[in-house]
Amino acid sequence: MTVTLDSDTRFHAACAAGVEWGPTVKACLDRLGPVAGCNLGFLYLTDGLAEHATSIVTLLRGVTGIRHWVGTAGIGVMANGAALFDEPGLAIMAARLPEDSFRLFPTLTDGLEPLRGSAGGWLDKHGAALALVHVDPHHADMAGLVSRLSEEAGVFLVGGLTASRGEFPQIAAGAEDGDPVTDGGVSGVLFAPNLPVATALTQGCRPIGPTRTVTASDDNVILEIDGRPALDVFKEDIGPELAADLRQVSGLICAGLPIAGSDTQDYLVRDLIAIDPRAGWISIAERVTTGQPVMFTRRDRETAAADMRRMLDSLKKRVKATPKGAVYVSCIARGPSLFGAANAELSMIRETFGDIPLTGFFASGEVSHNRLYGYTGVLTLFL
Incomplete structure (x- = not known):
């Protein structure tokens, strides 16, 4: 402004x-x-x-x-x-x-x-x-x-x-x-x-991977992205090194929620709260709805x-x-x-x-x- x-x-x-x-x-x-x-x-x-x-x-x-x-x-x-x-x-x-x-x-x-x-x-x-x-x-x-x-x-x-x-x-x-x-x-x-x-x-973050769509959700739990288990898509976007040990993503990887109508491609950054490797879902610090766009972001000193x-x-x-x-x-x-x-x-x-x-x-x-x-x-x- x-x-x-x-x-x-x-x-x-x-x-x-x-x-x-x-x-x-x-x-x-x-x-x-x-x-x-x-x-x-x-x-x-x-x-x-x-x-x-x-x-x-x-x-x-x-x-x-x-x-x-x-x-x-x-x-x-x-x-x-x-x-x-x-x-x-x-x-x-x-x-x-x-x-x-x-x-x-x-x-x-x-x-x-x-x-x-x-x-x-x-x-x-x-x-x-x-x-x-x-x-x-x-x-x-x-x-x-x-x-x-x-x-x-x-x-x-x-x-x-x-x-x-x-x-x-x-x-x-x-x-x-x-x-x-x-x-x-x-x-x-x-x-x-x-x-x-x-x-x-x-923002202090940079997007990794494309903007995707939540296709199944429950409150702040993302069950599916683009019709696939959310965790599968998450691992694909963060890359094999981080996907091999998900303990590394805490504080480094966040969810990005694009803001509808933004002319600056703005998005809200929200923490990952939990990951269920068996059920394949991820939980973030924000309520999500089916059909909502989502992406993942990386946050570190160089990026910020x-x-x-x-x-x-x-x-x-x-x-x-x-x-x-x-x-x-x-x-x-x-x-x-x-x-x-x-x-x-x-x-x-x-x-x-x-x-x-x-x-x-x-x-x-x-x-x-x-x-x-x-x-x-x-x-x-x-x-």
């Missing part, structure tokens, strides 16, 4: 690690530098500090004078070229944006009424091209809520699912007069069409790096000016477990776009357009 900020627009980003939230916030603010005139803050906490989210937001609002804050918790957070993964810490980005170019909305759990109540008038006046959203993974209908928000508000979504072993804070301070930190749904910030942005997604660079090169061709700021959301299964270093993706972004202010987090699922993804990276540039 592609939609120059005025010369007065600016971004600052920084991160800091620490087990004590007060000193960690101070250290981060010291690195952030002056924020006078900034009117929107992005706050990402690693889950080690998630329980202190309300206190941290309250302190930040008081010290910086920035009333509006959005964010959530992740297993890791990032700022500029640094990433903190699986250690207590936080990342902050402060932005000075044109007045009326953004509007926060509170946590949505059952429908869009809170959005209409807090931002309905603003939407009627300005409309929205993009929304940065944070999703509580405990919500029973995450995918449905994300889809309805995109379609009913007419907005392209980017963001991710909170990743935490403790609390799941949804930060939308300034959306209304209530608690600035909640949980249980989807919250975020809407950006007006006059705020130019560019966003893109990297190549697709990341492909995405960045494509985005670079669409972006004529140096970005003024960025938000990057990466899957927790990427980061150091895939690339070997927590900041590997940030290094690739900086190689392409230079030393731009950036913040983001490692999520338990990613949001792009109107759906949830896994194993992906979603980059959003403010131009």
Whole structure:
């Protein structure tokens, strides 16, 4: 998606690690530098500090004078070229944006009424091209809520699912007069069409074998593909070396579910859950239906790096000016477990776009357009 900020627009980003939230916030603010005139803050906490989210937001609002804050918790957070993964810490980005170019909305759990109540008038006046959203993974209908928000508000979504072993804070301070930190749904910030942005997604996988058809299924179990036992087709597509020892496919091979109507040949990547060598079926982490297209994908460091660079090169061709700021959301299964270093993706972004202010987090699922993804990276540039 592609939609120059005025010369007065600016971004600052920084991160800091620490087990004590007060000193960690101070250290981060010291690195952030002056924020006078900034009117929107992005706050990402690693889950080690998630329980202190309300206190941290309250302190930040008081010290910086920035009333509006959005964010959530992740297993890791990032700022500029640094990433903190699986250690207590936080990342902050402060932005000075044109007045009326953004509007926060509170946590949505059952429908869009809170959005209409807090931002309905603003939407009627300005409309929205993009929304940065944070999703509580405990919500029973995450995918449905994300889809309805995109379609009913007419907005392209980017963001991710909170990743935490403790609390799941949804930060939308300034959306209304209530608690600035909640949980249980989807919250975020809407950006007006006059705020130019560019966003893109990297899958981190490559298809192996052709796109096939599920010809028999039961919930998330694929019984037959192209009229043959699913496992026979699976072994054929992954090749004889992996087929000889199926224990090798865990974490390496996934199912790809092509998205109907996509003009970019997009697909959802889902884990393999179980394989039954006797019955010949495979089970994946998504409900499938008979007649649905399916393919298999390979995921490794080289493939993910190549697709990341492909995405960045494509985005670079669409972006004529140096970005003024960025938000990057990466899957927790990427980061150091895939690339070997927590900041590997940030290094690739900086190689392409230079030393731009950036913040983001490692999520338990990613949001792009109107759906949830896994194993992906979603980059959003403010131009």
